Structure formats: C-alpha cells, structure tokens
Amino acid sequence: MNRRDLQAGQIIDGFRLVEPLESGGMASFWRVTRDGSGPPMVMKIPLLRPGEDPLTIIGYEVEQMILPRLTGPHIPTFIAAGDFERPYIVMEFIAGASVKSLLARVPLIPNEVAAIGAKIAFALHDIHRQHVIHRDLKPSNVTLRGEDAVLIDFGLSRHDQLPDLV
C-alpha cells in the first residue's frame, strides 16, 4: 500500500480512515473508526514499496505476532491485522503526550525525570513478565497517559517463546 493512495473516508476491511497522524519513516498512521463507533483506534500501515528496507516487512511480521499476545495498561490493545496483500495493524489509540514532545522543554527538573523513568520502568517490567523485550526503547516510542507509560512499536521486539523473525 502506498502512502499516496490513502485518503480520508477510504474503507479498509471495515475500518474507515478518519485523519492521518504523524507518520514514521517505515509506516503511516491513521485514526480509524469501525461502524462509526467504538473506542478510538489507530491503523498502522507499513510502507512496503519495491526496494524498501526488508526490515520494514519483518518489523510488521514481528509486531503482528507479538502485539496480540500482550495485555495491560502499558501497551496499545491489539484490534486487528491485515494479510500479506494488504498489511496493516489496528490498535487502540493512545491519548497522551509522547516523551519525545518533552524534549522541547528540556532540561526538566530531576523529580520529573525520575517520575518518567519510574513509569517507563514499570511498563518495561510489565512486558518482560509477558516474555517480551522491546529492543527499540526511545522517547518517540513512549507515550505518557495519566500515571502510565505506554510502549509502542514492537517491530524489533523479541518474545522468548516465539520464533525470532529478524
């Protein structure tokens, strides 16, 4: 699927594209709805163009395999995934501020930094207890939602009871 082909109002497997969100280098993100209702959702669509870095497709496979296994407040809830012909992952929309956005007002006071660090540590511990290590932890992959840090982008992750696809 090409980024240019996507338009608001388009329907993919029952999900209506509402508006584009900030895109990463390897995927585009859209707010989506199903039947015009339900919780806020986001569709992640990997950019699989000819000559594209093969890590893009492998990252999509890894996330498709691991995200449905994870539960709890520290990960976006998995909702649906597409197939090889039309790859996408639909997950819960996380309303909150990316830790990356905090970089605009550094330096932060030590107590605030420590509090963010503690939230991230709890989130990591939670996925570790579910047999997963993240392996791509950085400010843009952590969203602060209330008292919780939510980890996103499991494309480089490992699950110790599932095959290593990388």
Added chain:
Amino acid sequence: MWIGLLSDIHANREALEATLDHARRTGISRFVFLGDYVGYGADPGYVVDTVMREVEAGAVALLGNHDAAIGSGPGGMNSIAAEAIEWTRPRLDSTQREFLAQLPLTFNDNGRLFVHASAHAPTHWEYITDVPSASRSFMATQAHATFCGHVHVPELFHLSSTGKIAGFQPVQAVEIPLLTNRRWLAVLGSVGQPRDFNPTACYGALDTERNALTYVRVPYDNETAGRKVREAGLPAILSDRLIEGA
C-alpha cells in the same frame, strides 16, 4: 478446523492412546499421521489397526521409512532399527502389511504439504536437523507450510521474504502463528519415542482457520510401554529411551 498431526508412533500403544485421547478432548476431530507406525515398540499390530480405523473415518496416513522397511527390508538401517523391523514383520498380518505398503509419501492440502521426512526426495528419508537440510526441503516445494517428522526432536524452521532461514525450538503449549509473509517447515516431535530429553509424547495441533500451530506434550504410561519392549525381547536401549526421552 483443528487437525492433529501425529508422527513416529513406533508401535507404542500407550503413547498413541494417550495422544488420541488428549487430542479428542481438546476438540480435534481430524488427523494426519506422518508415518513410522511400526518399529522399536512392542505393539505394532495395535497401532496399525488404530491408524487403519482412523483412515476409514477420514484421516490421512503417510508412509514412513520403518513402514516401508516392512515390505522392502531394513537395508540402510542401523542394527537396532533393523532388529526391530525383523521382530515386527512376522507380527503383522497380511491386511496390516498391505495397508502399510499402499501408503502415499506426501499429502497436499490448501498450501500445506505433509511428508514423513523431507519435501526434498521423500524416499531418501533425509533428516531435517539444521539450516542446510531445511533449505533443501524449502526449495523442493512451493507450500506455505510443510509438516514432517522422522527426527523425533521438535523444531520449527522459517524462511523469510529476504531468503533467511532460521530454526526455533518450540515451547510446549505455546501457539505459534504461521504468518503468511514467510514459509514454514514444522518438524513435529515423536508420539512414541521422543528424543529431546522429554519423555512425554509430542504431537502438533494445527488450527487451519487461524493458521497457527501448537506443539503439545502428553504424559503417558511410558513405564508400561518400556516394560513391554523389554518383555518382547527387543534391544534394551529401546526400552531405556522411552524412560529417558532421548
């Protein structure tokens, strides 16, 4: 639909009964048997009769090298396997021998290939134990997923869209999604003579709708199976292996 994948039963009545019972209680009603019903164990007639009954009820059964040796002789086998074949032969009646003789080598179903040893030259009975042997099997078929036995040690190989092959030791009872973006080669463990240092019977549970495979382990009365092997006068190592799982 759930399909039970049973390989390398090797005349082990206790392991087969426990495995079929476990699979049925799990909701599995369709079976593919991946060969080697006889050899090593003390109950070849019972196992062949059971598999024949399952085939009449709709199951698929494939030929293994020990089954082939009943008709063609144990040429090329090690001395212990050959001794077990010679012990087994007179203990099968003509119906059982004819059943083994007519078994097919492969079964294709909806992008899935089932074979006893390897998709590459199935009659050569190659063991898939590493990336080179897995690679030969991958290259010999277009199937999205191949299911085989023969090795008695469970392993799952996968071939990525970039051509990389890797192996994985499956964790029992953890469902593995066979993602459509890559190809898969599942070496199932053995029902009747496991060799991965785990003496419990091993079979595969394949969910064809969700395209996911689970390696399942079933404890069974291996003490009785081992005692019957000793009492039959078969080589003692064949009894020891059932206790040690190796």
